[in-house]
Amino acid sequence: MLNIIAGLEKPDSGRVLANGKPVTSPGRERLVMFQEPALFPWLNVFGNVLFGLKLKPNLSKKNRHDVAKYYLELVGLSRFERANIHELSGGMKQRVSLARALAPNPRVLLMDEPFAALDALTREQLYGDIQEIWKARRKTIVFVTHNVREAACLGDRVLLFSPHPGRIQEEFAVELPRPRDINSVDLAAYATRITKALKSLGQTAAG
Amino acid sequence: MKRFLLAAVFFAVLLLLWEAAFRARIWSPVLLPSPWQVASYLKNAAVDGTLANATVITMRRLLAGYFIGLVVGLPLGLLTARWKLFRDTIGTMALGLQTLPSVCWVPLALLWFGQTEAAMLFVVVMGTLWSVVIATETGVRNVPPIYRRAALTMGSKRLHMWLKVILPAALPFIVSGMKQGWAFAWRSLMAAEIFVTILTGFGLGQLLHYGRELSAMDQVIAIMLVIVVIGLLADKIFFSPIEKFLHRRWGTSQA
Numbered sequence: 001m002l003n004i005i006a007g008l009e010k011p012d013s014g015r016v017l018a019n020g021k022p023v024t025s026p027g028r029e030r031l032v033m034f035q036e037p038a039l040f041p042w043l044n045v046f047g048n049v050l051f052g053l054k055l056k057p058n059l060s061k062k063n064r065h066d067v068a069k070y071y072l073e074l075v076g077l078s079r080f081e082r083a084n085i086h087e088l089s090g091g092m093k094q095r096v097s098l099a100r101a102l103a104p105n106p107r108v109l110l111m112d113e114p115f116a117a118l119d120a121l122t123r124e125q126l127y128g129d130i131q132e133i134w135k136a137r138r139k140t141i142v143f144v145t146h147n148v149r150e151a152a153c154l155g156d157r158v159l160l161f162s163p164h165p166g167r168i169q170e171e172f173a174v175e176l177p178r179p180r181d182i183n184s185v186d187l188a189a190y191a192t193r194i195t196k197a198l199k200s201l202g203q204t205a206a207g
Numbered sequence: 208m209k210r211f212l213l214a215a216v217f218f219a220v221l222l223l224l225w226e227a228a229f230r231a232r233i234w235s236p237v238l239l240p241s242p243w244q245v246a247s248y249l250k251n252a253a254v255d256g257t258l259a260n261a262t263v264i265t266m267r268r269l270l271a272g273y274f275i276g277l278v279v280g281l282p283l284g285l286l287t288a289r290w291k292l293f294r295d296t297i298g299t300m301a302l303g304l305q306t307l308p309s310v311c312w313v314p315l316a317l318l319w320f321g322q323t324e325a326a327m328l329f330v331v332v333m334g335t336l337w338s339v340v341i342a343t344e345t346g347v348r349n350v351p352p353i354y355r356r357a358a359l360t361m362g363s364k365r366l367h368m369w370l371k372v373i374l375p376a377a378l379p380f381i382v383s384g385m386k387q388g389w390a391f392a393w394r395s396l397m398a399a400e401i402f403v404t405i406l407t408g409f410g411l412g413q414l415l416h417y418g419r420e421l422s423a424m425d426q427v428i429a430i431m432l433v434i435v436v437i438g439l440l441a442d443k444i445f446f447s448p449i450e451k452f453l454h455r456r457w458g459t460s461q462a
Contacts, residue, residue, distance in 0.1 A: 006360055026359040038357035041457050042375040051371075052361035086458025104361065 001166060002112050002144050006032045018108070028056060031106040035113045037093035039085045045072070045096050046081045052104040071099040074133060091122035098130070102137065111143045115150070124182055127153055131179045148198065152190040153182045160194065162201055170197050240425040245432070248425040257414070258433065265396065265410035266437075268324070272331025273392050277385065280336045284343020284381075285369070294344070301340040309334035309395030313402055322405050327396065334395035335388040342384020346377030379453050386446050393438060 003009040005016055007026040016023040018030065031052070039048050049068040053059060059067075072078050075095040080088065088096065094114055101109055115123045131154065134141060145151050151158045152174055160170040174190055181187070222242050228234075229241040252258040287298040312333045313326075320326035350373055358372045374381075400412020411430055418426035453459070 008356055008359060026362070028360075028362040030360070032357070032360045034353060034357065036353065038351075038353040040354060040357075040372070040376070042378060044456075051358070051363075055362040055367070084456050084458060086456075100361075 001161075002032065002110050002142065005108075005142060006030055006110050008032075028052070028104050029107045030110060031101040031104065031108075032110045032112065033094075033097050033101045033114045035116055037085075037090075037097045039093060039096055039100070041085050043085075044081070045077065045083050045085070045088070048085070048096055049100050049103050052100060056104050067103055067105075068099075071103045072096075074102070074136070075099045075129065089122075090118050091126065094118065094126065095129070098133070102133065102139070106139070108140045108142060111141060113145055114143075116146070123150075127182055128179060130154065135178065148194050149182055149187065149191045152187050152194060153180050158194060160197055160201065169201055172197075237422060238424060240428065244425040245429045248423075248429045249432075252414075252426075252429070261409055261411045261414050262433065262437070264408040265400065265412065268327045268408075268410065269331060269392060269396050272328050272396070273335050273389060275328070276332045276335025276388055276392065277339055279332075280339030280388070281343055281381070283336075284340045284384075285347060287340065288344045288347035297340070298344060301337045301344075304333070305337035305341055309391050310398040312395065313399050316399070317403060322403055324405065324407055326403065327399055327405065330395045330399045331392045334391035334393075338388040338391055339381075339384050342380050342387065343377065346380025346384070347373055349380060350376040379457060379459070382446070382449055382453060389441065389446070393441075397434065 004011045005023065007016075007023045007030065010024075018027075023030070040051065043051065046068060049072060050064060053064040053067055056064075069078070069081075072081060075098055077092060077095055077099065080092065080096075085093065085096075097114070115126055118126070127150070130141075133139075141154075143151070143154055152172075155174055158172040158174060159168050160172070161167065162169045172190070172194055176184075176186055176190070225242050229236065229239055233239075249258070283293075283297055283301070286293040287301070288294070309330065312330045316326040316329045316333075320329060354372055354376050355368065358368055363372060396410075397412045397415075400410045401416045404413060404416075411434055415427060415430045415434075418424070418430060
């Protein structure tokens with residue numbers, strides 16, 4: 001699904017519209033943050049964030065550097081500008097990926113289980129970070145996850161997908177003030193409702 | 208510093224053992240000259256210019272052939288990695304020819320080009336080319352697909368993708384191919400120079416050959432030393448820094 005929105009794969013049927021225009025190929029206005037950090041090991045942290053910016057026309061060198069610095073600051077990694085990728089922890093790598101995806105200023109950010117491989121503590125930190133960034137930059141974020149709490153914490157709309165074939169089954173609107181804490185009771189109530197729906201979905205699929 | 212001292216002691220002991228063996232007269236001095244004789248040959252050859260001349264000629268042949276091998280091999284490797292047609296044809300040929308010891312090109316080169324510089328160049332190119340083709344192809348095919356996908360979403364395509372993503376991602380493979388190509392080229396050139404007298408230039412291999420003809424063991428050993436030193440220098444000056452950089456960047460361990 002995410003790959004189709006990104007334009008990396010073609011849909012079997014139907015089409016994806018972005019601003020009324022069909023999506024046929026990958027484009028800068030829809031950037032992807034992958035499950036594993038797809039950072040380039042031949043570039044340092046700064047070079048990675050610059051990569052997408054260099055492909056954006058009409059930017060002076062100074063512009064590009066300022067933008068890259070701004071986003072590294074935003075994800076809290078200014079001090080690691082010159083670091084090599086292998087020197088970073090898993091959480092830091094995903095932060096750099098986030099900065100790299102945000103830097104070219106896409107309209108939509110596509111996130112494919114970006115925190116799945118991280119430890120719980122780092123993940124909770126990033127929930128906070130991403131809500132802050134979302135507030136500051138006002139991006140549409142499409143976030144794929146298997147973690148119901150994560151979905152309830154980050155999403156305004158939570159869409160439930162059925163397995164094989166993957167179809168949208170149900171939609172939940174999460175109306176909680178931000179920033180949300182993943183461990184809050186209100187959030188748990190939403191999560192319980194969504195989990196219930198998810199379970200009944202599994203049963204119909206099995207039966 | 209300690210490591211340097213230990214190494215110095217090791218080589219000093221080696222020299223002493225050599226000198227001792229010479230003094231003990233176990234072998235005839237014709238077969239085993241003393242280190243001093245070798246050193247004095249080196250000094251004379253350095254002073255009268257023979258050594259510098261031969262080194263320049265050999266290095267010129269080596270670098271010209273190596274350069275051609277790289278310039279042709281790199282694009283060929285990219286082509287074989289990109290298109291099946293090239294993989295099945297040029298790729299297969301490269302794999303086959305790479306297993307051929309590069310010395311085996313010498314007889315063919317002689318018959319085709321005669322005793323000319325072209326024959327030398329051909330042998331060196333053949334020694335370099337196939338390793339570079341194969342390493343480039345392997346490198347490109349080992350680039351994790353996720354790099355490509357990430358770059359695609361950021362708007363990279365075609366030439367930009369090849370130059371800024373695929374080539375740098377394949378660099379560790381390509382560099383080890385270049386190193387292997389260098390070793391093969393060096394070996395094949397020495398073989399060619401020893402077998403073939405070419406009047407347009409008297410290289411290190413030829414000095415080695417005439418050392419043997421004249422039973423001048425001091426010359427033979429001296430030239431061998433020079434060849435070893437050139438090999439070491441090429442590694443330290445050219446390949447070592449590149450490899451160090453790659454290790455640092457990629458975080459691969461360094462022995």
